[in-house]
Amino acid sequence: MPNAEKSISLENATDVGGGLTSKEVSDRIAQGKVNGDFNIPSKSVKQIFKDNCLTFFNLINIILAAFVVAVGSFKNCLFLGVIICNTAIGIFQEIRSKRAIDKLALISAPKADVLRNGEIQTIPVKDIVLDDIMILSAGRQVCSDCIAVEGDCEVNESLITGESDPIVKHKGDEILSGSFLISGNAKAQVIRIGADNYANKITSGAKYIKKNNSKMLASINYILKMISVCIIPMILLMFGKEMLLAHNTFTDAVVNTVSAIIGMIPEGLVLMASMVLAVSVIRLATNKTLAQDLYCVETLARVDVLCLDKTGTITEGRMEVSDVISLDGSDHEKALCEMIYALGDNNPTALAVMDRYKKDGFLPEREWSASTAVHFSSAKKWSLAAFENKGTYILGAAEFILGDAMTDALREQIKTLSEGGYRVVLFAHSDNMPPEVEGGALPENITPVALVRITDCIRKEAPATLKYFAEQDVDIRIISGDSPVTVSGVAQRAGLEHYENYVDASTLTTDEELWEAADKYKIFGRVTPYQKLELVKALKAKGHTVAMTGDGVNDVLALKESDCSIAMQSGSDAARNVSNIVLLDSNFASMPKIVGEGRRSINNIERSSVLFLYKTVYSFLAALMFCFVPMGYPLQAIQLTQINMFTNGIPSFLLAMEPNFKRVKGEFIENVLPRSIMHGLLITFNFVGIVLMRYISGWMDIIPRETFDYSIETMSTICIGFAAFVILFKVCMPFKPWKIGLFIFLIGGFTADIFILRDFLLDLKPMCFEMIVMTGILMGATVLIEALSSFFERHITDNLLVFQRYWKDVFVKMSAKRKAGKENKNA
Structure with missing residues (x-):
């Protein structure tokens, strides 16, 4: 790190009084000497259209539709309408989500005050150019590396270094980007911009756009990969059977093949997941939370370890006076108030004292006039104000004010008062006036008169938020650069369990010790940026899903490493840029809302995914069966589209928006x-039943084969549709009034379609009495089988899980073997 106290001379000094001119700014922009935008860009509209339209399954659907159109069966390509609607909805929701993200990003974009053409202008940080004169004031963050050219100030570099002690900056001193001014005012000339800035250099190890680590997305992609492997061979097998075994015409072979394959494509699965998550992003935006990618809410909902920083997360980032303890029996509150207002300091201690008297209504008429005032500095550790006929009052660290004159009794009293994470400062008095020394000096004969106990302000919502995570079995770790005793005291007052279980990270000298401590301790003090990163790595290596909050440049690498990173808007630009979630109001209380939104998304996506995937299961099994049965596929694509629309398409998207905050358990695939396999087997049973009834009725001369074949599509549409509604009934449970209305609407729409569209669109033929009876028998058997499967559901599910895990392990081993073979070949 550059020497913070070193004075640097400027080769090209800018006019301090007027700043750069408009021409000079334009010249520098033309030369590329401009800060630039280091925010994470959202996906472009072009990219959104591309990602939603150019998918493998959309391509398969278009090819299948082209074959159907080529043979003149135009009505059987209406399934493209569902694809178009789904794609349009996905594009609309993503663009809507993008606009919400961009709007919040614009609002939260950092600004800087610069001097140009003799006037102070507020501009976006990205527009700062080399040699700009920045106006720095207390509370503002330094946006670019610069050199102080006028004024003195104190800066806090904790966001960069983790060290909380302020540093005094004089004319000629370098001020690093990422630091904050805590007192004073200064003008500073920009000496580095963009990637050359110190803050950007130390964060170069963090990827600019963090790759999402969504388990749900990985599972969906895995499922889609398996389906895509099966589709092409199945098309060839089904078409060959239709032509060679069933001896159908080319037109019938194409229509039957498309009908069999179309159901295997879960065209709405990825779209539905993206849409639900996009809606979550929009909902979070209304709660002042910026989600910088769609899948971060899912990751946070799965988190089981949450790493928190103390300042700005549990505490408000400001101090407050707990009490003033007199040492001589007198009331010194008025003197303390007069002194602090005479000084006008804005360091944390001074602001805490000011707030005490503002809050208590104690602010008196200004009766005392200070003849001498020495402002606080981190070097002296004290400040003083001298008043005529009142003497000199000093406030600061006792050991710096009293030196060797400090008694053991006072030292012990301060130690006792400091327990619980309090900071104790001494208020002292001298009848003498301070000597006239440049920079200020203490008077003689100083007497301690009071002790001021100060503490971090605990956020009002912090105890309730910590309690919420404890109830959700989320383990809390507090990682801070402050003293572990101080952090433990803050944790105790915030209501954190096991607050006494802390460790000083400076005593953990090796990575092995740090990794061992990761699971052992709840609170870590004196933590370096490198140790923060290693703690996150250790927790992840132990199988935890880790979220981390942070606000400083020193947090960036650990934020990047965590599964879900959360930054405060009040923190550094670098921390916000690499984080998945930004709390725009810097309010930790938003976390439960984010977790709840993630749970709603995951639970509903899992439930709706069953509706898409069981269709894939039964379509694959039915197509496989009809590859070896000498009869045509008993459904046309248009009939299957109608069934899917009412039993899968419409309800899946509506159910995915339902409030659902149950705790997420297990993996997505598991x-x-x-459930998808169980439901798929139920539908497959209906296909098997239809085939058996066709052959049994012909063998027993109940119904002539030609009569059965004439109405088989009608029977199949009713039986498959009824079975799909039985499954939907189970998926919708528990029922609410709106679900009852939805279910009635869907059944009514399906039934009306059969009667209204049966002739000119669905091509359904009337059934004889015997086929109606058989249809009723098959529907009754469907209800019975579903009831039995519900009774034995746990046992059946466990066996299916064993089967699924076995084949998953087989595929993993095959992939690993194939990868190893390629590596050996390359070697």
């Missing part, structure tokens, strides 16, 4: 696939 939660979804067994």
Whole structure:
């Protein structure tokens, strides 16, 4: 790190009084000497259209539709309408989400005050150019590396170094980007911009756009990969059977093949997941939370370890006076108030004292006039104000004010008062006036008169938020650069369990010790940026899903490493840029809302995914069966589209928006696939039943084969549709009034379609009495089988899980073997 106290001379000094001219600014922009935008860009509209339109399954659907159109069966390509609607909805929701993100990003974009053409202008940080004169004032963050050219100030570099002690900056001193001014005012000339800034250099190890680590997305992609492997061979097998075994015409072979394959494509699965998560992003935006990618809410909902920084997360980042303890029996409150207002300092201690008297209504008429005032500095550790006929009052660290004159009794009293994470400062008095020494000096004969106990302000919502995470079995770790005793005291007052279980990270000298301590301790003090990173790595290596909050440049690498990173808007630009979530109001209380939104998304996506995937299961099994049965596929694509629209498409998207805050358990595949297989087998049973009834009725001369074949599509549409509604009934449970209305609407729409569209669109033929009876028998058997499967559901699911895990392990081993083979070949 550059020497913070070193004075640097400027080769090209800018006019301090007027700043750069408009021409000089334009010249520098033309030369590329401009700060630039280091924010994470959201996905462009072009990219959104591309990602939603150019998908593998959209391509398969278009090819299948082209074949159907080529043979003149135009009505059987209406399934493209569902694809178009789904794609349009996905594009609309993502663009809507993008606009919400961009709007919040614009609002939260950092600004800087610069001097140009003799006037102070407020501009975006990205527009700062080399040699700009920045106007720095207390509370503002330094946006670019610069050199002080006028004025003195104190800066806090904790966001960069983790060290909380302020540093005094004089004319000629370098001030690093990422630091904050805590007192004073200064003008500073920009000496580095963009990637050359110190803050950007130390964060160069962090990827600019963090890759999402969504388990749900990985599971969906895995499922889609398996489906895509099966589709092409199945198309060839089904078409060959239709032509060679069933001896159908080319037109019938194409229509039957498309009908069999179309159901295997879960065209709405990825779209539905993206849409639900996009809605979550929009909902979070209304709660002042900026989610910088769609899948971060899912990750946070799965988190089981949450790493918190003390300042700005549990505390408000400001101090407050707990009490003033007199040492001589007199009331010194008025003197303390007069002194602090005479000084006008804005360091944390001074602001805490000011707030005490503002809050208590104690602010008196200004009766005392200070003849001498020495402002606080981190070097002296004290400040003083001298008043005529009142003497000199001093406030600061006792050991710096009293020196060797400090008694053991006072030292012990301060130590006792400091327990619980309090900071104790001494208020002292002298009848003498301070000597006239440049920079200020203490008077003689100083007497301690009071002790001022100061503490971090605990956020009002912090105890309730910590309690919420404890109830959700989320383990809390507090990682801070402050003293572990101080952090433990703050944790105790915030209501954190096991607050006494802390460690000084400076005593953990090796990575092995740090990794061992990761699970052992709850509170870590004196933590360096490198140790923060290693703690996150250790927790992840132990199988935890880790979220981390942070606000400083020193947090960036650990934020990047965590599974879900959360930054405060009040923190550094670098921390916000690499984080998945930014709390725009810097309010930790927003976390439960984010977790709840993530749970709603995951639980609903899992439930709706079952509706898409069981269709894939039964379509694959039915297509496989009809590859070896000498009869045509008993459904056309248009009939299957109608069934899917009412039993999968419409309800899946509506159910995915339902409030659902149950705790997320298990992996996505393990939660979804067994239920999908069970439901898929139920539909497959109906296909098997239809085939058996066709052959049995012909063998027993109940119904002539030609009569059965004439109405088989009608029977299949009713039986498959009824079975799908039985499954939907189970998925919708528990029922609410709106679900009852939805279910009635869907059944009514399906039934009306059969009667209204049966002739000119669905091509359904009337059934004879015997086929109606058989249809009723098959529907009754469906209800019975579903009831039995519900009774034995746990046992069946466990066995399916074992089966699924076995084949998953097989695929993993095959992939690893194939990868190893390629590496050996390359070697």
